[in-house]
Amino acid sequence: MAGAEIGGDSSVEWDVTADHVRQNPNPPTHGPHGAGGWNHHGTDETGFGGANGFFFSLKMPRLPGDAAEFVDTLRQASAAAQALQNSPGQRIEFTLPIETESRDQIRITWNSTALPPGHRPYALAARKSARPGAKRAKAKSRKRAAKKTATKKAVKRKTAKRKSARTRRR
DSSP states (O other): OEEEEEEESSSEEEEEEOSSBOOSSSOOEEEEETTTEEEEEOOBOOOOSGGGSOEEEEOOOSSHHHHHHHHHHHHHHHHHHHHTTTSTTOOOOOOOOOOTTEEEEEEEEEOOOOOOTTOOTTHHHHHHTTSTTHHHHHHHHHHHHHHHHHHHHHHHHHHHHHHHHHHHHO
C-alpha cells in the first residue's frame, strides 16, 4: 500500500511512498520551487472504485481541549459535506492544528497496483473526452501545465541570475 504521512516536528514534515510509479510519458520530478521551496510530483498506478480510493487517518490531538475542538471541527466539516452533496467538485476544508513531534498526524494511503500487461493508462482519458464539458476541462489542464512550465522556467532564470551574480562578486 502506498501513502503519505504529514505531521509536525517543530515544523511540517512529510514522507511519501509510492509502489508503482508511472515512468512514461511523464516521470516523477522534484526540485526547487520559488525562494527556498521544494516541489515533488509523480503518478502512482492504482485501480478504480471504492476499494482503490484514498483512505484518510487523522491522529486525535493529545490535549483534551484540542481534542474537543478537533471533534467539533469534524462535525462542521461533515455538515458542510452534507450541504454540498449535490455539488460535485466542491471542496470541504477544515483546519487541523499542527502538533509537535507527531510526524504521522495525517496519513493518506491508497492501494498501489501494477498495471496489467497491455494496459494503456490514457485509454480512460479518451473515453472522458466524449463527456460534455471535457474540452473545457482539457483547456484548463493545458493552461495549468503551461503555467507550471512558465513557473519552472522563471525559477531556473532566477537561479541562473543568482549564480551569475555570485560569480561576478568573486
